[in-house]
Amino acid sequence: MTMTARKPQMDNTAPERSEDYLATLQTLSEASVEQHFDAFKDIDWDHPDYAIVPDDDRWILSAVDALGGTQWYQSLPRERQIEVGMYRMANLAKVGLQFEQLLIGGIMNHALTLPNGSPEFRYSTHEATEECHHTQMFQEFVNRSGTNAAGSPAWFRRMVPIIAMAGSIHPYVFFIGVLAGEEPIDHLQKEILRSGDRMHPLVRRIMQIHVAEEARHIGFAHQYLQNRAGSLNKVERGVVSVLMPVIMRTLCDVIMKPSKQMVQDLQIPEDVVKEIWWKSDRSAKVLRDMFGDVRMLAEETGLMNRTSRRVWSLMKINGRPSRFRSQPANAAT
Numbered sequence: 001m002t003m004t005a006r007k008p009q010m011d012n013t014a015p016e017r018s019e020d021y022l023a024t025l026q027t028l029s030e031a032s033v034e035q036h037f038d039a040f041k042d043i044d045w046d047h048p049d050y051a052i053v054p055d056d057d058r059w060i061l062s063a064v065d066a067l068g069g070t071q072w073y074q075s076l077p078r079e080r081q082i083e084v085g086m087y088r089m090a091n092l093a094k095v096g097l098q099f100e101q102l103l104i105g106g107i108m109n110h111a112l113t114l115p116n117g118s119p120e121f122r123y124s125t126h127e128a129t130e131e132c133h134h135t136q137m138f139q140e141f142v143n144r145s146g147t148n149a150a151g152s153p154a155w156f157r158r159m160v161p162i163i164a165m166a167g168s169i170h171p172y173v174f175f176i177g178v179l180a181g182e183e184p185i186d187h188l189q190k191e192i193l194r195s196g197d198r199m200h201p202l203v204r205r206i207m208q209i210h211v212a213e214e215a216r217h218i219g220f221a222h223q224y225l226q227n228r229a230g231s232l233n234k235v236e237r238g239v240v241s242v243l244m245p246v247i248m249r250t251l252c253d254v255i256m257k258p259s260k261q262m263v264q265d266l267q268i269p270e271d272v273v274k275e276i277w278w279k280s281d282r283s284a285k286v287l288r289d290m291f292g293d294v295r296m297l298a299e300e301t302g303l304m305n306r307t308s309r310r311v312w313s314l315m316k317i318n319g320r321p322s323r324f325r326s327q328p329a330n331a332a333t
Helices: 019-034 078-112 119-145 154-164 171-195 201-231 234-256 260-266 270-279 281-289 292-300 306-314
Strands: none
Touching (some): 019 119, 078 119, 078 154, 078 171, 078 260, 119 201, 171 201, 171 234, 171 292, 201 292, 234 292, 234 306, 270 281, 292 306
């Protein structure tokens, strides 16, 4: 019997996509092939410059870091500053790892729902591959640091499998959550790298790799949400517009604020925690600045309305939207 090759079934059930969106997906997919990193190929873990040794001043946090800029930290003995700095970097890596695991689970759940011919499938799997390398990179650093950093709060770790189901149940809300986690960590790492302050070269290399690839992931999430906004009905649009700032603030706190275990392990005074996250004028501005791009996205997609503006304000992440992506933070007040 002769078998006739069938033409691949195209995705005709999804909302209409613009040519610009399809071109962006193609560009992102090609970039993931041409410019990608391997956790154990692109980092020479055993290079002498990357060695993690005690009594290394490069672990002392700079004033750019929220904790490093406090009087409490700067008053600590040098040895204790090194210890706290190493734990801080390891904990940030562990939090990043756990969030990446959530993303991988959600992306795979989402991919299961995509029909043949879906332009999102290829890029989504590229992104999941890159996130897997990030988890390996982060965990290797945590292991070599010798710290027992727990990362995110216990409630979040327990909820990761459940939250990841949003990738198939309501992917629009899931990709809002993607931005809620990726925007804050990207903001923090860029601020540290731009400062030019002295830091351990292994941390710098890890941040450089992560920022480079996360730029694609953040770009895809923005493009996906812009393109799919028109598929929301009136009720969905109203609900999502209110959920968006709540998700942003909740996952921002998971990423940025130390867990109870970290506070206990490092014996950080409660008043210092409140000052940094987010009670002082300086920290409140940092919080607002993280979401200028997302506020712009909410405006562009019709998810900023009278009710949702009140919620953005209640979450303390209101302010002017960015005029363009990655606009300098001092303009997003």
